[in-house]
Amino acid sequence: MEATLLTNLIAAVVFAALGIFTLFATFVVADLLTPYELWKEIVEKHNVALAILVGAFALGMSIIIAAAIH
Template identity: 55%
Template sequence: MMLTTDTFLATMLYAGLGIAIFIISFVLVDRLTPGELWREIIERQNNAVAILAGAVAIGISTIIAAAVHG
């Protein structure tokens, strides 16, 4: 299968759209959680919050990938 310009542009569009949705979703989750997520992770070295943030990121990514893939 040959990579055409249309296929490449569609791939870039879907990738950009997925990244944008991921960022918006993660910021929304950050705002909805009590406290300051990044302060807990960086300054206080809270591993539980870091694991939660990672799990949220993986979950959002999986949902976006499934939606984009079809």
């Protein structure tokens, strides 16, 4: 069976949704494991160090998820 453009597009959307969901789920788990609320610390208290840490965490998880899907 030949892969058509529509089949490839559907597969890309499904994998993208799966990757986004997995990244969101890992962020929620990280938020639950920390003794403070990440969003409140970053947005309201302007904790730059924590923002850099969360950004690095998100980038690292994105690379892992992309490698797993690929």
